[in-house]
Amino acid sequence: MPSPVLEVRGLKKHFVVRRGLFGRESAWVKAVDGVDFAIHPGETLGLIGESGCGKTTTSKLILLQETPTAGSIAFEGRDIAGLAGAELMAYRRAVQVVFQDPFSSLSPRMRVRDIIAEPLEIHTDLARAAIDERVGQVLELVGLTRDVAPLFPHEFSGGQRQRVAIARALATDTRLIVLDEPVSALDVSVRAQIINQLEHLQRTLGVSYLFIGHDLATVAHISHRIAVMYLGKIVESADSDALCARPMHPYTKALFAAALPSRPGDRTESGTIVGEIPSPLSLPTGCRFHPRCPSAMPVCSEAEPSLQRREGAGLVACHLY
Template sequence: MDQTKEPLLVVKGLKKHFPFKKGMFSKETGYVRAVDGVDFTVYRGETLGIVGESGCGKSTTGQMILQLLEPTEGEIWFEGRNLSTLGKAEVRTLRQHLQMIFQDPYSSLNPRMRVEEIVAEPLRVHGTHKGSELKEKVVELLRLVGLDAHHMSRHPHEFSGGQRQRIGIARALALNPSLIVCDEPVSALDVSIQSQVLNLLKKLQKELKLTYIFIAHGLPAVKHISDRIAVMYLGKIVELAERDELFANPRHPYTEALLSAVPIPDPTQRKERIVLQGDLPNPANPPSGCHFHTRCPYVQDVCRQTAPTLTEGTAGHFVSCHFPLGQS
């Protein structure tokens, strides 16, 4: 990715801590650190993949970017504007440029609404189209995602999972957004359908000059669509690099373990699987020092005591580790 490109989104020190309560009087006794200090930039026209285990904070990050959740700390700058300083009316207007494709195509569509109503809803809410223009726009959007006009009168239960996700994509495109957060958009689909949806997203990105944040827990899907990839672990980004660089030269032990689990299509080749010991720590009580030290096969004393910072090594390759892999 050409780093001279124009930044569309800049995230600085982003945190989201959810309080939990106990006792008769619901006294706050601690916080779940879902996102615990995240920094990254998304450049116009690129796809930034965010990958990690369930519970690492990647979906929460996406929801904060869309202002669906209020950050505990940090700043989100979109097109040069700090979203935390905007009023409700300004955020409502800005939402035309920030959209989301949800993970579950079954629960994200209202079963009582016809497809025409689902896709037209953003246009009605923002008052951009009315009457015959509204219907023509819905037909255009459906054709853009591979559906036809006769699908407008049907309800979501009459479609397959892949078709429902296409309806969700059409709805996300309705207001001509600049940035779309794709929150695991293919994880609920059959493997045979996943590649079709990924190819559709890539085609739409090229035609409409879209920018994506693509959230997933599976590396193959992220590799297929992303220009750069951020790896998250327990609320923090532990590695960030261009796609090919990350797959060829992982610098963080967690990334190394994730890549070791990706199947190789050639049956004559074998690679050693790295099995991480233990479970993901509790985000309400994260380990001291490096959050990954309880499962890291290369842990040393400093890792238990001091948290590493996300530091750039080779150009554009950032890693949060005291002893990055491949370092002489």
């Protein structure tokens, strides 16, 4: 097996929240609390979970927008925590992001050409003509035409803007793109275009994706492997097909149960879970999912289960197994 592009080990991010009049009492929010995963070249890892599960914080840590409390992130074998100077720039060049909302991720005052050219201007000393050529190339790569380069973002629809955002992410020799809910804000008929486009680009360019999402069907479609997060921890991870065929963790099962049917009559109601996601300020003892779990046992409120090899392939953190 080739060495992973990105390897995350024991990653933790705790935020301090001050309470009380003079901010003396402080509480910790464990947004990410011990997460391990790896992404291999040309592979898509899907990170799925509901609000507050820590998927967005994880992506911020990878993008160096936050510094981890503990744990390490290694890119092509090098820990990114200590990067500086040329090495940091090389990392910045190799890892890009596409955000959910293409209306706020493209600067309204810049032309498409300048938006896509920005990473090139930062990382290369290419001449104007060479940059224009590269911009044209990536525009064609994402299914747009070269002649849209002089336009402003407001002249595009949502789907086209997202294509521009992807083109920008591809402009440098990118090896990993963090896709943070890239289709959630788009119209239904446009989502399929973007997903197909992303899959096509991966096949032709061999780029790796970290796909963050909340819609099971979409994440499962694009990902090779899926990690399910709940309150800062990965509760189950496996190959996409294996996970869909046989979800094991009760929370994963609940996600499947809650997923909407693709046609009427597909009854999936068994196993919907009760209750809401607890506040990350006061996490339940033991397994974090036990207050909502339909198959909770006494031990679940006492001991926190660790990730174990699950049957078939992958890992699951549950006392049932």
